[in-house]
Amino acid sequence: MAHRWQERERSGAPRLTDVAVLAGVSIATASRALSGGGVVSPGLTRRVLEAADELSYTVNPHARSLAGGLTSVLGLMVYEIDDPYFAEIAGGVIQVAGEHGWSVQVSHQDREAASDLAGVRMLRGQRVGALIIAGSGYRDPAKNATVNAELEAYAASGGRLVAIGHRDIGCDAVLPDNVGAARVAAEHLIALGHRRIGVISGPDTLTTVVDRGRGIDRAARAADVEEIVWAHAAFTRDGGRAATVRLLDSHPGLTAIIALNDTMATGALSVLRERGIPVPQAVSVTGIDDVQVAQDLAPALTTVRLPMASMGRQAARLALRPAGGEPTVREVGHELVVRASTAPPPA
Known part of the structure; x- marks a missing residue:
């Protein structure tokens, strides 16, 4: 017996409406189940995911953005993306994001407050659903205040915010020693x-x-x-x-x-x-x-x-968990690794 979704023209891509009809739920419920953006019972979530799989339906983050909601995209701000320190952090973030069905958009900054501010505003404009800012803050409180005000506005709008390193802002953080x-x-x-x-x-x-x-x-x-x-x-x-x-x-x-x-x-x-x-x-x-x-x-x-990759993974897990409660701060340790470049001084 043909389903209602089968009666539509085969030339077009499957729509969220088709997923909702096949799963027997409302469009709103289907949207929440696919985005993880609301409370949906495990049974309904499974039905929606099975329907989406049968239809080969994928969420269109750009469409969600145009609709005014946050996307399943995690924004990552780093300095010097070709620096192995930030590359390893990014690898950890990307790993965890992928495990949760999220993509990652990387913004490369220039270790200047103006560049940080532009990066935050760009990612906010892309309606990223979570934002991780990695790297140093500034000694000058005025420079931190300008960037942090934009970050706080992002968090107030519903975005999840995590810092790697000291940023002088009240959010979840992963802090290297x-x-x-x-x-x-x-x-x-x-x-x-x-x-x-x-x-x-x-x-x-x-x-x-x-x-x-x-x-x-x-x-x-x-x-x-x-x-x-x-x-x-x-x-x-x-x-x-x-x-x-x-x-x-x-x-x-x-x-x-x-x-x-x-x-x-x-x-x-x-x-x-x-x-x-x-x-x-x-x-x-x-x-x-x-x-x-x-x-x-x-x-x-x-x-x-x-542990740079671990820092990235920890930050991503914090960013993708539900908001609520006091900020979580996770401190990470260090380990001396002695190799061939050090020895006693010449006599």
């Missing part, structure tokens, strides 16, 4: 006997840099190490190269370099190699993050592991 990670890196070098240590770092306008710097300062004070010199540059490989050149030219007696991320550490290693300075025989190098390529560098990089 940046202070502890940097302290462990410095303590490792100090324990090896290094007392003339340079730090290559991203811009000091970022809270991540402030937190990691605090960790290094604590380790140095505890060991009465006074000669810690800094060079700031972009949080990139080229930035690492530029900062290392400045350190070596101004402080040729340094025996160790702490890079505040592994990407900058790769830049440091390349400069040392070009200058014929052996690592670790003359200068030791450490990073922070433990991106996948760290173990494949020459020499393999000593670093402090942060």
Whole structure:
């Protein structure tokens, strides 16, 4: 016996109306069951999903957007998408989103408050159903306030909001231990006997840099190490190269370099190699993050592991759960990974 949906012309794609008729439910119920946007009993949900499968019906997020609702798209804001740190976070987010039937739209920002603001507004315009903002906040409260006001407006409109890192905003968050990670890196070098240590770092306008710097300062004070010199540059490989050149030219007696991320550490290693300075025989190098390529560098990089992919997965699970209650904050740990790029200083 033919169903009513079979009587329509076969040339068109199946519609939500067809799914609702086949499942024996209202259009509203079918929509809620397919989007996960409301309370529908497991039995009705199963009927709707079976009908959608039989019809080969797929939800059209763009149509939902035009209708005024939020889409089953998770917005992810990152800095330097080609930075392995953010790439690994994105991989974790995409994995969990896919498990829940959501897609991910990535917005690449430029570590500037104006760029952050534009990214949030763009994703809001796309009516993403959840938004994860990954990366550092700013030392300047005014810069944070402008971006956070837009994020809070998004959350107030029904969107789910999660931060990875310190953003000075009351939302669910996944927080890496940046202070502890940097302290462990410095303590490792100090324990090896290094007392003339340079730090290559991203811009000091970022809270991540402030937190990691605090960790290094604590380790140095505890060991009465006074000669810690800094060079700031972009949080990139080229930035690492530029900062290392400045350190070596101004402080040729340094025996160790702490890079505040592994990407900058790769830049440091390349400069040392070009200058014929052996690592670790003359200068030791450490990073922070433990991106996948760290173990494949020459020499393999000593670093402090942060669980980036896990951070992305945790943030996505928070973003896709129902809203309600006090914000959840999940702190993640760190682990020193000693490889071939560090050794005691030359005698």
